Amino acid sequence: MKFPESWLREHVEVDADTARLCSTLTAIGLEVEGSETVGGELPGVVVGEIIACEKHPEADRLKLCKVSVGGGEPLQIVCGAPNARLGLKAPLASVGAELPGGLKIKPAKLRGVESFGMLCSAKELDIDADASGLMELPADAPVGEALSKYLGLPDTSIEIKLTPNRADCFSVRGIAYDVAAALGSSVKPLLIEPQPTKIELMLPIELAAGADCPRYAGRLIRDVDASTPTPVWMAERLRRCGIRPISLLVDVTQYVMLEIGQPMHAFDADTLRGPVGVRKARDGETLKLLDEREVKLDEGFLLITDADRPVALAGVMGGWDTRVTESTRNVFLEAAHFAPEAIIGRARKLGMHTDASHRFERGVDPGLPRQAIEFATRLIIQIAGGKAGPLKIAERAQDLPQPQPVTLRRARLARVLGMQVDDAVVDALLRALGMEVESTSEGWRVTAPSRRFDIAIEEDLIEEVARIHGYDRIPMSSPTGAVPPGRHPEDRVPVAQLRQATAARDYAEAVNFAFVDAALLQRWGLPAEVVLANPLASDMGVMRPSLLPGLVEAVHRNRDRQQDRVRLFEIGRVFARGADAPVETERLAAVALGAARAEQWAADDRAVDFYDAKGDLEAISALSATTDLRFEPGQRAFLHPGRSAEVFRGDVHLGCVGHLHPRLLKALDLAQEVVVFELDVGPLAQRAVPQAAVLSRFPSVRRDLAMVVPEGTTWGALESVIRRTLGPQLKRVWVFDQYVGPGLEAGFKSLAMGLILQDDSRTLAEQDVEQMVQGAVSALETHCAARLRG
Known part of the structure; x- marks a missing residue:
């Protein structure tokens, strides 16, 4: 701008x-x-009028002029400008004047004729870049007046x-x-009074673009002298805004846009039949624009129409056939409010950029069309005459944007800025910006003017306070360099420790994309619950429900690169469908392929198996160690049914461990066994807060039991029953032997287990121990179909 x-x-x-x-x-x-x-100040430069103009007697390209300066004898000036002529008013630099370029005016003799001054171009006065001829001033320019005063210079x-x-x-x-x-001032009122109606003619207006154009204002002005030159004050302001004056009617619309912000357009009313309308373009429609280009449109464009005939590209540029010229006598002025989303990108799509599109794309005050029409009408009638018709406004009130109040909290303002700003200062500067401010107990309730599209949330108001009050007033504090100690709940193991513990078990950390291929999930038998609407690639269209598919793909790539022993782990999030949004769960997963240990001379080479992964898993979980892990047979589609397990801690499910199913290995083109485990980090990291307790002063008692159980019974099931039966007096229970063979029925096995019993308040008597052991045996017989081995 x-x-x-x-x-x-x-x-x-x-x-x-x-x-x-x-x-x-x-x-x-x-x-x-x-x-x-x-x-500049331009001392010695005044408005001059050529009262006589003759050809130089000794030069074809020079003219001998008599120039009046409003008093005294006319000055004789020799001039070579092509537009020097009788009656022209132009800047005159008299003898003694110094021009902006440093040129000092002195009496001179050109081809034998004396010259007492210089008629100037706009470039010589550093007003404009035009050096093609003398700077032509309006016919009503006061002769003899200082040019700087007349043009408002310097500026x-x-x-x-x-x-x-x-x-x-x-x-x-x-x-x-x-x-x-x-700067602690206030904006002067802009008085734009309604123009009196002199004629009753008006073109009807029809809105058929819905919310894309909720307001359209128009007015007819008849008997305008469009050939009237643009006043110098208006032309100079346009030039200083970087806009070249064209003609009065065009310049008025540009002037109004620059002063109050509303883009406008003027039609030659004699080229219109009416009604004037706004609608979406039809696919394939064409329109010749003011720059004489004919453009082909589609349904994404908005059109201004005359009896359904396209006459302008809404919010971008007017049409050629209805343009105003110096011969125009009757004018139809329009000013409209277009929704930004209806204009964004339309000019760029046609390889164009206009002042109107630049403004409409970002949003124009919907309250300006009436003011713009009244303002432009007044200027046109004052300068070029004419009779104004009634102002017609068509609108869809329900689609017009309405400013909504925004709450600004005093505490939030202080927290974001890092400083307190006085209530009176906040109130004053918001009001100075044209906002309606209502004080509340917590701060302010602020309604922005309709021109401020950017005020929507509390942070927008905080920004206004910060920038107007002064960014330089916000206190600066340098970093101390001290790193504050990290805070972590004592009842949770930090994820970093889980990462370190897994790496210590000889796993290398991998980082995979959270996006996977739906076809890969189908091979794994996993659901594709969270599907992306706009994936990065065709094989990354689903958010992963498990870390294992990505890790196994990484193992496969390592195997293809001649890595015989691969052990990888990853800590990341998996995704499942939720009621309102996807549910994210953090997990720890690991995969292993190849030898259990790196090649060495001190141990035999063997392939990694279920118990290696189970041991790694137990070592990692020992960080939290709230209770021992429990393993139960698993039935996951991607795991081997006889060599996999579901992992529990108490009654909380953690995840799974096991070998991949042979069918899956074949589908993934893996020839070796792959062992995996995957656990939810949340329950895995949960641990009991350590509490001080007095060690029992009384001796403990060990008892060993050998129980015959069905071969399918797991140690975890027996342990659970024993712990539940004996309660806190059972300090430890473990299995130390398993026997299958002669002396036992087919389908049965014998498990030998040790029990450590201890009471914190007394010494356990023999009868107490026997009663407890018998209770454990009875519970195992009832719940696990076990019997005491004879």
């Missing part, structure tokens, strides 16, 4: 020079990319860089609100 400083100061009075104004703009987030001084053209959320600052008035808030 580029604008002249003088224009901004018409909207807000501030006691700040140009340097401070620019630094303030940058400090509040409107970064000044550059500033350029336009013109500064300031260019600021705006972030996409600050669409409200694409106008001089929008910038004025921020400047006023930052």
